[in-house]
Amino acid sequence: xxTADLTGLPxxxxxxxxxxxxxxxxxxxxxxVEAGLTDGQSLVAAVPTASGKTLVAELAMLSSIARGGKAxxxxxxxxxxxxxxxxxxxxxxxxxxxxxxxxxxxSTSEWLSSRDIIVxxxxxxxxxxxxxxxxxxxxxxxxxxEVHLVNDRHRxxxxxxxxxxxxxxxxxxxxxxxxxxxGNAGEVADWLDATLxxxxxxxxxxxMGVHIGNAINFDDGSQRExxxxxxxxxxxxxxxxxxxxxxxxxxxxSLVFVNSRRNAESAARRMAGVTDEYITGVERGELAELAxxxxxxxxxxxxxxxxxxxxxxxxxxxxxxAAEHRTLVEDAFRDRLIKCICATPTLAAGVNTPxxxxxxxxxxxxxGDYGGMKPLEVLEVHQMMGRAGRPGLDPYGEAVLLASDxxxxxxxxxxxxxxxxxxxxxxxxxxPALRTHLLATVASGFAHTREGLLEFxxxxxxxxxxxxxxxxxxxxxxxxxxxxxxxxxEFDNQTIRATSIGHTVSxxxxxPMSAAEIIDGLEWAAKSRNEKLRxxxxxxxxxxxxxxxxxxxxxxxxxxxxxxxxxGPIETDRTYPTALGLFHLVCRTPDMxxxxxxxxxxxxxxxxxxxxxxELLGRVPSEYEDVAFEDWLSALKTAKLLEDWTREVDEDxxxxxxxxxxxxxxxxxxxxxxxxxxxxxxASELDLDSALAVREAKKRVEYGVRDELLDLAGVRGVGxxxxxxxxxxxxxxxxxxxxxxxAHVLAALRGRRKTAENIxxxxxxxxxxxxxxxxSDAPDDAIPDDSGFETAKDRADQQASLGDFE
Numbered sequence: 001x002x003t004a005d006l007t008g009l010p011x012x013x014x015x016x017x018x019x020x021x022x023x024x025x026x027x028x029x030x031x032x033v034e035a036g037l038t039d040g041q042s043l044v045a046a047v048p049t050a051s052g053k054t055l056v057a058e059l060a061m062l063s064s065i066a067r068g069g070k071a072x073x074x075x076x077x078x079x080x081x082x083x084x085x086x087x088x089x090x091x092x093x094x095x096x097x098x099x100x101x102x103x104x105x106x107s108t109s110e111w112l113s114s115r116d117i118i119v120x121x122x123x124x125x126x127x128x129x130x131x132x133x134x135x136x137x138x139x140x141x142x143x144x145x146e147v148h149l150v151n152d153r154h155r156x157x158x159x160x161x162x163x164x165x166x167x168x169x170x171x172x173x174x175x176x177x178x179x180x181x182x183g184n185a186g187e188v189a190d191w192l193d194a195t196l197x198x199x200x201x202x203x204x205x206x207x208m209g210v211h212i213g214n215a216i217n218f219d220d221g222s223q224r225e226x227x228x229x230x231x232x233x234x235x236x237x238x239x240x241x242x243x244x245x246x247x248x249x250x251x252x253x254s255l256v257f258v259n260s261r262r263n264a265e266s267a268a269r270r271m272a273g274v275t276d277e278y279i280t281g282v283e284r285g286e287l288a289e290l291a292x293x294x295x296x297x298x299x300x301x302x303x304x305x306x307x308x309x310x311x312x313x314x315x316x317x318x319x320x321x322a323a324e325h326r327t328l329v330e331d332a333f334r335d336r337l338i339k340c341i342c343a344t345p346t347l348a349a350g351v352n353t354p355x356x357x358x359x360x361x362x363x364x365x366x367x368g369d370y371g372g373m374k375p376l377e378v379l380e381v382h383q384m385m386g387r388a389g390r391p392g393l394d395p396y397g398e399a400v401l402l403a404s405d406x407x408x409x410x411x412x413x414x415x416x417x418x419x420x421x422x423x424x425x426x427x428x429x430x431x432p433a434l435r436t437h438l439l440a441t442v443a444s445g446f447a448h449t450r451e452g453l454l455e456f457x458x459x460x461x462x463x464x465x466x467x468x469x470x471x472x473x474x475x476x477x478x479x480x481x482x483x484x485x486x487x488x489x490e491f492d493n494q495t496i497r498a499t500s501i502g503h504t505v506s507x508x509x510x511x512p513m514s515a516a517e518i519i520d521g522l523e524w525a526a527k528s529r530n531e532k533l534r535x536x537x538x539x540x541x542x543x544x545x546x547x548x549x550x551x552x553x554x555x556x557x558x559x560x561x562x563x564x565x566x567x568g569p570i571e572t573d574r575t576y577p578t579a580l581g582l583f584h585l586v587c588r589t590p591d592m593x594x595x596x597x598x599x600x601x602x603x604x605x606x607x608x609x610x611x612x613x614x615e616l617l618g619r620v621p622s623e624y625e626d627v628a629f630e631d632w633l634s635a636l637k638t639a640k641l642l643e644d645w646t647r648e649v650d651e652d653x654x655x656x657x658x659x660x661x662x663x664x665x666x667x668x669x670x671x672x673x674x675x676x677x678x679x680x681x682x683a684s685e686l687d688l689d690s691a692l693a694v695r696e697a698k699k700r701v702e703y704g705v706r707d708e709l710l711d712l713a714g715v716r717g718v719g720x721x722x723x724x725x726x727x728x729x730x731x732x733x734x735x736x737x738x739x740x741x742x743a744h745v746l747a748a749l750r751g752r753r754k755t756a757e758n759i760x761x762x763x764x765x766x767x768x769x770x771x772x773x774x775x776s777d778a779p780d781d782a783i784p785d786d787s788g789f790e791t792a793k794d795r796a797d798q799q800a801s802l803g804d805f806e
Contacts, residue, residue, distance in 0.1 A: 001030035008038040008063040010094050026052040028199040029059075035195040038063035040140075042175045042194035044147070046185035048202050049386030050354060053178045054087065057143040060176045061088075065096060065116045069140025073119045074162070076146045076155060078102045079326065079351060084145075085119045101128075109133060122159040127509045129165050130440045139173060142166055147177035147188065148379065150461055151424035157433035160426055163192070164459045165446060180383055184423035191464040204389030205396045208417045211238060212403045219417050224398075234402050235267065235361050236274050239340050242357040242398075243278045251278065252356025252394060253333065256342045257384045259362035261318040261661065265302075267342035267361070268309045268316035275313030275339040283337060287311050290332055297324045298662040300652045310338065317343040320661020336393075345376070348383040354390040358399045363412065379421040426462035429472050432590065434479045435512045439488055443498035443506035450480065450496065486516045504685055508678040514589035518679045519686065521585040521617035525577045526688050533576055535614035577690055579697045581615040583642040586675035588635035593671070595638045595658060597630065605633040608640065641665070642672050646700040648709075648720055672701045708732070716762035722749060737763035742770060743777040751775050 002024055003017040017023075025033065028047045037043055037060050045056050061071035073088070075081045085100040092098065099115035102124050109128060112118050113135035120128070122144075129136060144163060150156040167173055175192050179185060181200065189196040209218035211234050214227040228237045235256055242252035256271065258264050279287065291307040306325060309315060315329045315338050330353055332338040347353060360381060367374040381401075389397020401416065403409040427433065438453060447453040457463060457472060466472070480496070483489045488502035498506065505515040525532075577585075586592060597605065606623070609632070613620060616636075621628035641658050645665065654665055676698035683691040696707070703713035704720040711733045712723040726732075729748035731740045737760060749756045753770040760768035 001025045001033060006033065006038065006059070008066055009059070010062055010066045010091075010096065012094050013062055013091070016090075016094070022055070025055075026203060027201050028052060028197055029056055031199070032056050032197045033059065035197060037176070040064065040067070040172075040174045042173075042192055044177045044179060044185055044189040044192060044194045044196050046179045046181050046188075046196065046198045048181060048200060048206075049383070050204060050389060050391060051199065051202055053145075054084075057145070057176055057178060058088070058091075060143060060174060061117055061141050062091065062096070064141035064174060067140065070115075070135070070138045071117050071141040071143070072125065072139050072166075073117060073143045074122050074125055074145060074159070075119060076122065076149050076159075077351070078121060079323065080145070081119045081121060083352060088117050088119070091117075110135070113138070122155065122162050123509070125166070126158050126162045126440070127507075129162065129169070130444050130506050130509065132444065136166070137169055139166065139170055141174045141176065143176045143178065145178050146180070148179045148182050148424050150188075150426060151379075153427040153430070153433075156426065157428045157430075157437060160428055160461050161437045161441075164456070165441075165444075167192075168446065168456070168459065180379060180386070180421065182379060182421050182424050187464065188424065188461065191461045202389065203391045204394060206385065206389055206399060207396060208385060208399045210401045210403050210409045210412045210417070212406070212409045216398070216400055217409065218398075219413070233270070235359050236270055238357065238359050238400060239271055240274045240277075243275070243339060251336075251339070253336060253338075254340045254357045254359060255347070255353065255355045255384075255387050256340065256359045256361055257345060257348070258342060259344070259365035261320050261344060263362065264316040264318050264342045264344055265305060268314050268340075269305075271340045271342060272309040272312035272314040278339060279313045283313070284311075286337055287313060287332075290328060290337065294325060294328055297322050297328075298651050300655045300662045302655060302661045313337075313339045315341045317341050317347050318661070318663075319344065319346055319667075320663045322662045322666055325663070345380055345384060348380070348387060354387055354394075354397075356388070356390070356394045356397065358385055358388040358397070360384055360399070360401045360416075363401060363416065375415065377422055378416055378419045379424075381416045382421055426460065426465055428457075428460055428462040429466070429475055431475055431479055431482075432511070432513075434475055435482065436510075438476065438479050439483055439498065439502060439512050440506045442489055442496050443503050448496055449494050450476070451494075453480075453496075483512060486512065488512055488515070501682070501685060504681060508681060510675075510678050511590050514586075514591040514675070515678070515682065517589045518585060518675070519682055522577075522679065522683050522686070522688050522690050522694075525581070525617045525690055529576055532614050533574060536574055536576070536578075575693050575696070577617055577693050578615040579646060579693075579700060580612060580639055580643050581617045582676065582679065582694055582697045583639035583672065583701075584615075584635055585617045586672055586679060587638040587642070588632065589675060591671065591675060592635075592638065592668075594631070594634040595641065595660070597634055597637065598659065601637060602630075602633060605636050605640075609633060609636055638668065641668060642701060645669060645704045646697075646706065648705055648724060669701055669704070673698055676701060712737075715759060717755065717759045718762075722755075722759070725749065734763050738765045741777075742773045743775055746770060746773055747775040 003014050003022055006014050028045060029052045032043055032045055035041060035043060037056065045053055047053060057073065061073065064071050073084060075084060081100050081102050085098055088098045096117060097115045098117045098119070099112045100119040101109045101112060102121050110133065144159065150160045163175065167175065175194060177188065177192060177194065179188065185198050186196050207218045207220065209216045211226060214225060216224045216226055226237055226241045228234050239254045239256065242254050256267055258267050288311055291311040294307040294310055295303055297303055302320060303325065306316060306321070315333070317326060317329055329338060329341065330351060333341055333353055341347065341353070363381060364373040364375050366372070385399035388399045401412045403412055441447050441453060441456055447456045453476060454473060462472065480489065483502070484491065487499055488505055489496055489498055505512055587594060609620060621632050623629050641654060644654050651662060651665065655661060676694055680691050680694040680698060683694055699710050700707070703710065705713045705723055709723040709727055712718055712726055713720060715734055715737065718726070725748045729744055731737060731745060731748060737745065745760065746753065746756050757768045757770050
C-alpha cells in the first residue's frame with residue numbers, strides 16, 4: 001500500500017511521509033490500515049522490533065485528531081516518553097501540538113488539555129484518572145506501547161487497570177496496543193475488543209545464531225568464521241569482526257548484553273581495547289568532548305569509569321547510571337560515535353538503540369527466589385535480539401548467543417532461537433497490586449459496591465484469562481477489609497465510600513500500606529514528642545546493649561508509655577521528628593526500594609539503630625523477629641544514604657559506601673522527595689504539628705544540602721556544590737546573590753561567567769551581566785578551596801557524625 005493512498009489524515013501528512021522517504025507501507029502497517037486503523041478500529045499489533053510499529057501508532061493518532069479527537073501515547077519508561085515526544089514533534093508544522101507528562105503524581109496537569117498528542121507513562125496516566133483530569137473524557141485514541149509488559153508483576157497491574165479505566169471512561173475509545181511477538185497476542189486482542197495484526201516480517205533480515213569455536217552457526221544453516229585465539233574471549237572477537245570493513249560505512253556497531261552492572265562495566269573496559277583501534281582522528285576529538293560531558297554529570301567513580309571507556313569508543317549502560325549518562329550514551333551510539341555498548345537487559349526495553357550485531361553473552365542471571373542462576377525468558381532474549389539491524393544503515397542484523405561446547409550450542413538453539421515467546425499473563429490478582437487499585441477505583445468513582453468492584457475487575461485481562469472467579473473475590477475481600485481497618489474506606493450498608501484520608505492517599509498515588517505506615521509513624525511521633533526530645537537532649541540515659549538483647553529483660557524507649565507527663569511542651573531548638581527519623585519512616589514503606597544488607601551490615605546498622613533509636617518513629621522490632629528486624633535495618637541503611645546526601649557527603653563517597661551507582665542515588669532521592677511530600681500532605685490533613693519538619697526534610701533531600709543552604713540551593717542553576725562554594729565565600733542567601741559584588745560571585749563559581757550570569761538572573765538580579773568583571777578583584781576568602789565543596793569544619797563534623805561509616 002502506498003502512503004499517497006492513505007486517507008483520513010490531516011492535510012499534508014501524506015506528503016510529509018513521502019518527503020521522509022516513506023512511499024510504501026511495510027506489510028504489517030498495510031495490514032493494520034486495511035483492518036481499520038485510520039477509521040478508529042482498535043488494534044493489537046504484535047510484530048518484531050523495527051517493523052514500523054511507531055508509524056502504526058502515528059497513523060492512528062493523526063487520523064483520530066483529524067476527526068476532532070485527542071490522542072494519548074502510553075510508554076513504560078520515562079526515557080521513552082522524551083524520545084517519543086521528540087519524534088512526534090515533527091507533526092507540529094501541521095498544527096498538531098504535543099505534550100509530555102511523567103511525574104508529579106498528585107497533579108491533574110490541566111495544561112495538557114490544549115495538546116493534541118499527550119505522551120505519558122502508565123503510572124502518570126493512572127494518577128491523572130485518579131485526580132479526575134477534566135480532559136480525560138476527550139480522548140478518542142490511546143496507544144499502549146510495549147503492552148506485553150502487563151506480564152511484569154511490578155508495572156503490569158497499573159497498565160492493565162489504566163487501560164480498563166480509560167475504556168470505561170470512553171466506551172468508543174480506539175485502543176492501539178503495540179507488542180512484541182508473544183504466544184497469546186490473540187488473548188490480549190480479545191481483552192481489548194481489538195483486531196489482531198500479527199507478523200514475523202522485518203525490514204532488515206535478522207540472522208540468529210550461536211558462536212562456538214571459531215564460527216557463528218546461524219539458524220539458516222550458514223556459518224561466519226570469527227576466530228578466537230586461545231585464551232581470548234568470544235565477545236571482543238565478535239565486536240572486532242563487526243567493525244572490520246573496507247570503509248566506515250561498512251563498519252557495524254555491537255550491543256553486548258550481560259547479566260549484571262558489574263559485568264557491564266568490566267565488559268566495556270575490555271571492549272574499549274577493541275573499539276579504540278577503529279576510531280578516526282575526528283571521532284577521537286568528539287569522543288573526548290563527550291567524555292568531558294559525562295564527567296560533568298556527577299563526581300563519581302562510575303561517571304569517571306564511563307568517561308574513560310567512552311573516550312575509546314565503548315560504553316556501558318545500566319540502571320545505576322544517571323539519566324543524563326544514559327541519554328548521552330544512547331545518542332552517541334545512534335550517531336555511530338560509540339561503537340559498542342555493554343548493557344544489562346534494561347536497554348532492550350524499547351529504547352531506540354539498533355546495532356549491526358547483538359551479542360547475548362549472558363543468558364542466565366541470579367534469581368534469589370529461584371535459588372541460583374535462572375535462564376532468561378524467551379521473550380526477553382528475543383527483545384535483545386530484536387535490536388540487531390538498523391533500517392537504512394545495515395544490510396542485515398545478526399544476533400549471536402555464546403556457547404563453549406556442543407551441548408550448550410544445541411540447548412541455546414532449542415531454548416531461544418527456535419522457540420516461540422512465552423504467553424503473557426496478568427499479575428493483577430495479588431494483594432499489593434489490588435490494594436492501591438481498589439482504593440483508587442472507589443475514590444475516583446468507578447465503583448461504589450463490592451459487586452461494582454468485581455464488575456469493573458471483570459473488564460481486566462485477568463478476568464479474560466482466568467476461570468477461577470473465587471480467587472479474585474477472596475483477594476478483593478481481604479483488601480477491602482485492610483482498607484476499612486486503616487480508615488481509607490467506609491461501608492454504609494452495601495455502599496463503599498473512600499474517606500477523606502482515603503481520597504488523599506489515592507490522589508497522592510501512594511500504596512495504602514505506605515500511607516498507613518507513614519500515618520502511624522507521624523501519629524506515634526506526636527504522642528512521643530516530649531519523651532523523645534528528652535532522650536535526644538540527654539535527659540534519659542540508655543541501658544546497656546547487653547540488656548537490650550535479653551528477651552523480656554529490657555523495655556526499649558519506644559515501647560515505654562508515650563503519654564505526656566503533665567510538664568507541657570519541652571522548650572528546645574531541636575527539630576522533631578528529625579530528618580533521619582522521617583527518612584527511615586518513608587524508607588520502610590513498600591513504595592521505597594530498600595538497599596540490601598550486605599555481609600557485615602547487620603552488626604553495623606544494629607549499632608546505629610540503638611545509637612539513633614530516639615529518632616526512629618515507632619517500635620524497634622526485636623532482634624529475634626528476624627524478618628521484621630532485617631527490614632527495619634534495610635530501611636535504616638537506605639535512610640542513612642539519604643542523610644549522607646543531605647549532609648553534603650560527596651556523591652562518589654556515597655556510591656562507594658553503599659555500593660550503588662549515581663542513578664541509584666537519584667532514584668532514592670526522587671522517591672524520598674515524593675514520599676516526604678505525601679507525608680507532609682497527610683500530616684496537614686491529620687492536623688499533626690510535624691508538617692513543618694517534614695517539609696524541611698523534603699527540601700533537604702531535594703537539594704542535597706544542610707539546613708543553612710536551603711535558600712541558596714533553591715536558586716535555579718545553583719545545586720548542592722555551588723551553594724556550598726557561594727556560602728563559604730560569604731554569599732549565604734538568595735538576597736546576597738542580588739547584592740554581592742559580582743567578582744565575589746564569579747570567584748566562588750570558579751570563573752564560569754555564563755553560569756554566574758544564569759544564576760544571578762535566576763536570583764532576580766537586575767543586571768546579571770559578567771562583562772568586564774574580573775574574578776581576581778575578589779578577596780581570598782571568596783575563592784573556594786579546590787579540595788571540594790566542604791570546609792574543614794564540615795569535614796570534621798561529617799567525620800564525627802559518621803563514626804563507623806567512614
